Amino acid sequence: MTGRDGIGRIRQRLRHWSKRRQRLKAADVASERRHAARKARLRKQRRFGLRLERSAERMLRRQGLRTLARNYERRTGELDLVMLDGDTLVFVEVRFRGAGAWTSGIGSIGPGKRQRIARTAELYRRDHPEHRLRSVRFDVVSGSKPDYRVHWDWIRNAL
Numbered sequence: 239m240t241g242r243d244g245i246g247r248i249r250q251r252l253r254h255w256s257k258r259r260q261r262l263k264a265a266d267v268a269s270e271r272r273h274a275a276r277k278a279r280l281r282k283q284r285r286f287g288l289r290l291e292r293s294a295e296r297m298l299r300r301q302g303l304r305t306l307a308r309n310y311e312r313r314t315g316e317l318d319l320v321m322l323d324g325d326t327l328v329f330v331e332v333r334f335r336g337a338g339a340w341t342s343g344i345g346s347i348g349p350g351k352r353q354r355i356a357r358t359a360e361l362y363r364r365d366h367p368e369h370r371l372r373s374v375r376f377d378v379v380s381g382s383k384p385d386y387r388v389h390w391d392w393i394r395n396a397l
Contacts, residue, residue, distance in 0.1 A: 287334070290388065291318055294332045294379040297390050303328060306369075312361045315354030320362060327372040329359045331397075334381040334388075344378045344396055352397050 295305060298321060306327075307320040319330035333346055355376065363370050376397035381388045 290334050290381055291332045293388060294381065294390060295319055298330065298379065298392070310358065310362055312358050314357040314361060317355065317358050317362060323375070325372055326375050327369050328375045328377055329355065330377045330379055331355060332379050332381070336383060344380055344393055347378065355397060
């Protein structure tokens with residue numbers, strides 16, 4: 239092997255690694271774009287969810303309930319709405335299912351979610367001693383959009 243052949247192989251390897259590095263950079267850029275698009279989609283979904291929760295809250299207030307808290311969060315979970323219906327403390331889970339969904343809003347709440355809601359409700363009662371002696375009810379407000387308007391179903395004592 240002459241020195242010239244060794245240099246040729248080195249150049250060949252450098253070209254190979256240079257092309258590979260360019261491909262990896264292109265993959266990183268594509269990955270960053272996908273990540274940014276996903277974050278934007280999640281922000282949009284969060285805003286949409288908050289608008290739906292406000293709409294459900296307005297519907298419940300028209301029915302005579304009084305809002306005590308929105309989006310009460312603890313490590314155990316989140317309560318969408320905490321409301322008062324006379325002397326009853328009501329914990330409301332708001333669900334929305336678009337057209338073509340397989341399950342209803344209440345059908346989408348599994349046993350794990352029910353446990354998290356119950357644990358978080360207990361923490362709310364512990365943090366707010368003025369409500370400790372009140373009776374408790376767990377409601378689900380299920381929204382669907384069969385046409386251009388959101389249709390709400392209020393299910394009392396759902397959980």
